[in-house]
Amino acid sequence: MESIKDARSIISKSHYLAALTGAGISAGSGIPAFRGRGGLWQVYDPALARIDVFRDNPHLVWDMTRELIALIEGSEPNPAHRALAEMERGGVLKGLVTQNIDNLHQRAGSRSIIELHGTIGNLRCLTCNTVFNSADFKIMDEDPLCPHCSAVLKPGMVFFGEALPFGALMEARLLAGTADAMLIIGTSAVVNPAAELPVVAKGNRAKIIEINIEPTGLTNSITDVFIRGRAEEVLPDLLGTMPPHG
Ligand code: NAD
Ligand code: ZN
Numbered sequence: 001m002e003s004i005k006d007a008r009s010i011i012s013k014s015h016y017l018a019a020l021t022g023a024g025i026s027a028g029s030g031i032p033a034f035r036g037r038g039g040l041w042q043v044y045d046p047a048l049a050r051i052d053v054f055r056d057n058p059h060l061v062w063d064m065t066r067e068l069i070a071l072i073e074g075s076e077p078n079p080a081h082r083a084l085a086e087m088e089r090g091g092v093l094k095g096l097v098t099q100n101i102d103n104l105h106q107r108a109g110s111r112s113i114i115e116l117h118g119t120i121g122n123l124r125c126l127t128c129n130t131v132f133n134s135a136d137f138k139i140m141d142e143d144p145l146c147p148h149c150s151a152v153l154k155p156g157m158v159f160f161g162e163a164l165p166f167g168a169l170m171e172a173r174l175l176a177g178t179a180d181a182m183l184i185i186g187t188s189a190v191v192n193p194a195a196e197l198p199v200v201a202k203g204n205r206a207k208i209i210e211i212n213i214e215p216t217g218l219t220n221s222i223t224d225v226f227i228r229g230r231a232e233e234v235l236p237d238l239l240g241t242m243p244p245h246g
Contacts (some may be wrong), residue, residue, distance in 0.1 A: 006225045007238055010207045011092065018051075019084060021098045021105070022198055024186020024212060028078040028232030030100055031071060051154075051161040055126065058152035062143045065155045069120055069139065073104045080165050082186065083235035090111060095107035095175045099187060099194050103158040114171045116194055117165060122156030125149065131156070169193060176200040184210045186231045198222060211235065214218035 011017060023033035046062060047053070054061045085108045087093035097114045098105055103121050105113050123132045123139070125146040132153060137144035144153040158164055176182065176197040189195045195217075198208055204221045210216070210223040213236050219226050229232050 001226070003225050003227045004234070004238055007209045007227060010181050010225065011238075012207060014207070015094075016179050017087075017181045018175050018179035018201065018206075019093060019177075019183040019185060020187060020194065021084075021100060021185045022187025022189075022194070023097065023100060024097075024188075025080050025102055026078070026102055026104055027073070027186065028080060028230060029075040029102075029104055031075055031104075042156055042218065045110075046160070049159050051159040052053045054154055054159060058154070062139075062155070063153070066140055066236065072104075072120060075102070075104070077104045077108035077197070078232040080231035080235040081105055083239045085109035086239060091240050093183075094179070097172045097175060097197060112136045114175065116158075116168050116172055118157040118165065120156060123153035124156060125151055125153055125242070127151040172197055173200060176206075177204050179204065179206045181207045181209065184208060184212075184218060184223070185235070186212060187216070188212075189216050206234070218242050 005014055027033060048064055081104050084093060084096060084105065088096070088110055095112045095114065096105060096110055097116055099117050101115070101117055101119050103119055121134050123134050123137065123144055125148065127137055127149045128146060128221065130146065130148060134156065145151065146153055177200050181197060181202045184198055184199040187194065189198065199222065201221050202208055207224045208218070209225045209227065210218055211227045211231050214232060215226065215230065
C-alpha cells in the first residue's frame with residue numbers, strides 16, 4: 001500500500017515520534033468504541049458516567065463500572081498495542097498519549113504512557129483526594145471505601161463534568177509540541193483537549209500519520225498520510241516493513 005510506504009518514510013526520518021490513541025485501537029481486543037452500533041454506550045450509560053451522578057449515587061455508578069471492568073479484564077492487548085510497545089523498545093516511539101482507560105498499552109509492554117482520561121487501574125477519594133491502586137481493593141465484590149475517610153472511592157477514569165488530570169494534560173501538550181511526527185490511531189478526534197494535540201503537533205511542523213477504519217475531521221485538514229484500515233492489522237504491517245531507524 002502506497003500510504004504505508006509514505007508513513008514508513010516519515011517515521012524513518014523522524015527524530016521524535018509521538019502517538020495518540022483512542023478507543024479504536026482496542027476494538028481489536030473486543031472492547032467496542034463508545035459511539036455507534038454495538039457501542040459501549042449501550043452497556044455503559046453516558047447519563048450515569050457523570051461526576052454529579054456519582055456523588056449522589058455512587059452505588060449505581062459502581063454497578064455499571066463493574067460491567068465495564070469485567071469486559072476489559074476479559075480482554076487482551078492486540079497486535080496494535082504490541083507494535084507500539086515494540087516501537088518504544090526500539091527507540092523509535094518517544095511517547096504515547098492515550099484516551100483509553102483500559103490499561104492495554106501497559107499490558108502490552110509500553111512504558112512511556114500519558115493517560116489523558118484516567119484509568120480503571122486507579123481509584124480516587126473525592127473527600128481527601130487520595131489516589132489508590134484498584135488492585136488493593138475487592139472492587140468486583142463491593143464498593144471500595146477510602147481507608148482514611150470511609151467515602152466510596154471513585155473509579156479512576158475521568159467522568160463527564162470532571163477536570164482532566166492536569167499533569168497528564170501538560171505532559172501531553174509538551175509531547176505534541178516536541179514531536180516531529182505523530183501517529184493518530186483509532187480516534188475520531190472530536191473530544192477536546194485530546195483533539196487539539198494533533199493540531200499542536202502540526203503547528204510545530206510535525207508530520208501527521210492517521211490510522212483509522214474511516215476518515216475523521218483530521219483526515220482532510222491536517223493529516224499528511226491517511227492509512228485506512230484496522231489498527232491491529234496496519235500497525236504490525238508498518239512495523240514489519242520499517243527500515244532500521246536513523
Ligand atoms: P473515539 O474518538 O475514541 O472513536 C473511535 C474511533 O476508532 C473512530 O474514529 C473509529 O472509526 C475508529 N476505529 C474503530 N475500530 C477501529 C480499528 N479496529 N482500527 C482503527 N480505528 C478504529 O471515540 P469514542 O469511542 O466515542 O470514545 C470517546 C472516549 O471514550 C475516548 O476518550 C475513548 O478513548 C474513550 N473510550 C475508551 C475505551 C477504552 O479504554 N478501550 C473504550 C471506549 C471509549
Ligand atoms: Zn478519603
